[in-house]
Amino acid sequence: MAAELYSHENRPQDRAADASVNSARPGVSCPQCETTMPANAAFCPGCGWSIAPIPSADRAIAAAAYLTWVAGAVILFLPAFHKQRFVRFHAWQSVFLWGVFSVLTIAALLLSNLAAAMVFLVLGILASLAMLFLWIVLTVKAWQGERFELPLFGSLAERLG
Numbered sequence: 001m002a003a004e005l006y007s008h009e010n011r012p013q014d015r016a017a018d019a020s021v022n023s024a025r026p027g028v029s030c031p032q033c034e035t036t037m038p039a040n041a042a043f044c045p046g047c048g049w050s051i052a053p054i055p056s057a058d059r060a061i062a063a064a065a066y067l068t069w070v071a072g073a074v075i076l077f078l079p080a081f082h083k084q085r086f087v088r089f090h091a092w093q094s095v096f097l098w099g100v101f102s103v104l105t106i107a108a109l110l111l112s113n114l115a116a117a118m119v120f121l122v123l124g125i126l127a128s129l130a131m132l133f134l135w136i137v138l139t140v141k142a143w144q145g146e147r148f149e150l151p152l153f154g155s156l157a158e159r160l161g
């Protein structure tokens, strides 16, 4: 593929065509995705491929940026990293990822609390309706002179006499 590209670029008519396309900003093509980019670019705008190797200290800081959004926010805040696009990229990505994760977690907690509240509300309504029903039945039975025993409460009432 590389050799093919090379011979292609060497043909005069194609070189003229390329020159007209790239006349606004002369560039190089990305070895990863072949997107044309400025010759002095640190990253390919198409695929994010790093042109210059990233120092290990920068890579370590970029990796540390993922220790929650706090680390990412601290790195974004520190003036030392204001020009470090690689570090800042990962710091921003960490802040966004952790931000979305936090929002989803809080939403899930709120929803589960809401669900629990709904269950209690429904159980409360059912218990109230059951109590109303029993109250009416027992009042009517007593009024009619019937001995109507409830399963548990009846035997207790019997014993206490």
Ligand SMILES: [Zn+2]
Pocket: 030, 031, 032, 033, 034, 035, 044, 045, 046, 047, 048, 049
């Ligand atoms: Zn690329």
